[in-house]
């Protein structure tokens with residue numbers, strides 16, 4: 001996209017999520033802040049279960065088990081990290097720029113009896129507070145698009161990965177060329193959610209390589225995820241609007257809520273699952 005696109009910065013993103021922390025509970029995706037995965041348009045799976053399904057697909061890709069240590073960069077309120085530890089027995093450390101999310105995530109880990117295995121701390125993906133090669137695997141679920149620079153974020157992720165370790169992430173990309181007419185509309189919506197320009201499918205392999213990672217999979221799952229979620233999320237939001245409104249500062253809520261009649265669908269954007277491995281020697 002053009003140079004007028006928005007560049008999110010950690011502190012701003014942290015404040016954004018601090019204000020929203022009350023909204024992420026069982027009323028929508030559960031303790032997850034990522035889209036769900038639906039097998040087909042008739043799949044009646046609810047939002048939270050569909051979000052867990054996408055988490056499970058990402059868990060499979062990490063191939064970790066007891067004795068492994070995984071870093072969750074952009075951990076949200078912790079649902080995916082807790083599930084990862086429960087399913088695999090690996091130890092998980094999550095970081096977020098939102099202090100309130102970190103607090104909530106640690107509470108949820110405690111409540112799930114997982115605080116011995118999973119911990120969350122405040123930290124910025126652009127400058128990770130961890131040693132080189134200190135993790136068996138790293139994931140970034142729907143978080144890299146909120147970081148100021150994909151290449152720098154991936155380079156940091158690769159730095160803390162041990163040689164041969166796996167990275168798994170989800171990201172937005174420009175699936176269809178965005179017309180000049182649509183560009184300001186799309187940029188406006190992305191900016192409202194502190195999201196930077198979408199990635200490019202064709203450029204992803206080089207992006208990973210430049211970060212010191214060997215691409216292993218780049219797959220478009222838009223039809224099963226974002227293509228389904230706007231309508232489904234809209235229905236859930238309509239049902240839970242008053243509950244949500246009571247949990248978020250009214251001024252913040254007014255800013256985030258789609259304008260009356262606004263069409264939030266962005267068919268030009270697609271959703272990717274990406275995996276890579278840190279080169280054995282860098």
Ligand code: SAH
Pocket residue numbers: 009010013014017031032033034073074075076077078079080095096097098101123124125126140141142143146147148
């Ligand atoms: N991965 C979680 C949350 C996704 S929402 C889930 O799937 O449920 C995006 C997350 O990325 C938020 O937790 C946000 O605080 C975090 N994030 C965005 N920019 C960040 C940065 N620069 N450093 C660390 N975390 C960041």
